[in-house]
Amino acid sequence: MVKKSGKKRSATAGWEGRAADALRVGPGFDLGELDTSATPGFDGDDAAGEALMKRLGRRLSDLQEMLYAEGRSGGTRAVLLVLQGMDTSGKGGISRHVLGMVDPQGVTVRAFGVPTEEERRHHYLWRIRRALPQPGRIGVFDRSHYEDVLVVRVDGLVEDDPWLERYEEIIRFERETEAARITVLKCALMISPHEQLERLSERLTRPDKFWKYNPSDLDVRAKWDDYMHAYQDVFDHTSTASAPWHVIPADHKWYARLAVTQLLVDTLEDMNLTWPAADFDLDAERARLARMLEETP
């Protein structure tokens, strides 16, 4: 690809086609081939990315409000953003910097950690179903039901090999979720082992980051290849036509945030949202209010 240079390019740079086309997992996808420092589909640098991000933020905010308005007016549609990725891959940053651009009233962020006692007594999808977004909302899962075919698999936390069965179960669950009018957007943030070490090291230089550091993160890290293998299997088996996976190179935080924002905006655009029409007599209400305004000091 020939790159034009200079300020102008930066200011006008953008996506080449739809972001989803550059990020969607298709047949033959090979995680081992992924360049985690790439910026697929985006023809611009970080400055161009940040400029676009601002514009997208305003659009996202408008679309979110339309979705919320629809929910408040009897609509049942909602959106679920599923975020997966290794420690430090930036899932929390997506919640903060992408969803942080919209009205917090319309967003529910749910992080799934080690299951509680109660959660463990139920099927692994139990806690997931309970956390699905209400009508009109954007739900964010910071980790999700996919942990049950990732960490659970890598750490050998269940007997036998229920993975193929679980993939089927998950596909069924997501199909039901879509049938309940919740659009599912799945994003996996992928960083290199080196980038992860840099980010973990940074946490140890700042007292305001110590709480994010856990020595056992390094044990997880020792199983990097096992995780990549488990992720590859997840992508191979659960990237469906209606709920495909998007694999997002995330060594550049600006790119990962931009990519998820664009995917979210495109998802909402595809829903053809409109402002709910007035369900009352507009002229009559206007006249009534004008009369009252005259009478009220």
Place this chain on the structure above:
Amino acid sequence: MVKKSGKKRSATAGWEGRAADALRVGPGFDLGELDTSATPGFDGDDAAGEALMKRLGRRLSDLQEMLYAEGRSGGTRAVLLVLQGMDTSGKGGISRHVLGMVDPQGVTVRAFGVPTEEERRHHYLWRIRRALPQPGRIGVFDRSHYEDVLVVRVDGLVEDDPWLERYEEIIRFERETEAARITVLKCALMISPHEQLERLSERLTRPDKFWKYNPSDLDVRAKWDDYMHAYQDVFDHTSTASAPWHVIPADHKWYARLAVTQLLVDTLEDMNLTWPAADFDLDAERARLARMLEETP
């Protein structure tokens, strides 16, 4: 009060003392005397308010993250912001513009409307208790248990006059909530009848606002004096030392948002939050990471 004029004043203007002192409901408080277009305690105009708002936003964001970090590190403290006010008084705007300045992961906004069938089968505090913020979170109630001594009273939705009893119950409930380490901050946004009409009229001029308009809002409005009487009673009976009411003139949206932001910042400051200390051997972990970084391409 003598006002200095000019740009300089605007840039340096701020609160005269603590915001809470200008807004807290004390003995002898008379809602009828309130000037809803005033900006008590703040010596500045809207431009000064917005400049301060930006600085406060950054501070609020830091404090919220410290609270969240504490919660993730075993702490149990949380904050609950209770918002009350007539339709169009700007409760939603507080959620959007004040809480919108912090990480959505750490915030839960819950709006309390007409109770559902299930909620109606329970005590009125049942749905409230279930919505209390988790450790480390800021919870926002857009309307609250106070609806059960406001609309329920004005519309005569229960038999007898349980108000005095309910005030006691609410005070007990809030005391329990504080004992569970959830700091309660109560704010009532107050607008004039004329301002409300202006805001309702505006909704009828914009197709993106029609969904917020409900002709029955005007029926509520017809009972304005009854509501003010019910509010006065609430303030008289439930403004306690540990969970006082703050009555915020809200004809100026910029002022109301600034006031709530400042109250929230002060509340969090009073909690003496600190970043959790490292619960691991910092030097050993640093050395381990440095070694790994050398070995990882």
